[in-house]
Amino acid sequence: MANGIQNILKPKFDAGGKYEGRAKVVFGLQVQPWHSASTLTHEAGLAVLRASPDHFWPFSLALFKHQDEYFDIPTANLTPLQIIAKLIDLAAGVIPPDDVERVKDLLALQGTPNGGTGVTDDLKYNVKFARQNSIHVSPTCLWDGLVAGEISSGWGEEDWSKILKTRVHV
Secondary structure (H helix, E strand, O other), X not given: OHHHHHHHHHHHHOXXXXXXXXXXXXXXXXXXXXXXXXXXXXXXXXXXHHHOHHHHHHHHHHHHHOHHHHOHHHHOOOOHHHHHHHHHHHHHOOOOHHHHHHHHHHHOOOOOOOOOOOOHHHHHHHHHHHHHOOOOOOOOOEEOOEEOXXXXXXXXXXXXXXXXXXXXXX
16 A cells, blocks of 8 residues: 555645645554554654654655564564664664654653553554544545545555546545
8 A cells, every 4th residue: 555655646646746735645554453563563653753754654665665574473583672673773774863863762661661652642542543433454544534445455546546536526
């Protein structure tokens, strides 16, 4: 889905695109708790969003490119702190050096035994948003706040052009 957003939707909604200013794409996070590293990858994304907002999407693309490194089997023998360190290294390849320390701070465990991280509240918001909208699988797309089940991660240019043509009426 990330490549579709980057290569198909983004050009349509960016400056000069056919739908510039007529609608917007909002990328939301959907933690998949049945995959052990999912919470950590999403926390890393939220930390990058906080520390270096302009680099959230480039970090997301890098994470999608390297997603297989964070699947269940490759992370099975890693501790959560080792996975976080790998995610920080990945972020360091995308964000400015000054922001890497802020990401590290945001991903550090807080002072109490179950205090979470500096982005735990952000993660909770995303989980609550998904729950209230009955989002259980990724990707799930919403259109005007309602689940649009016909949208698929495998969609190409023709599919997106068709739905945008019928749904964007500004």
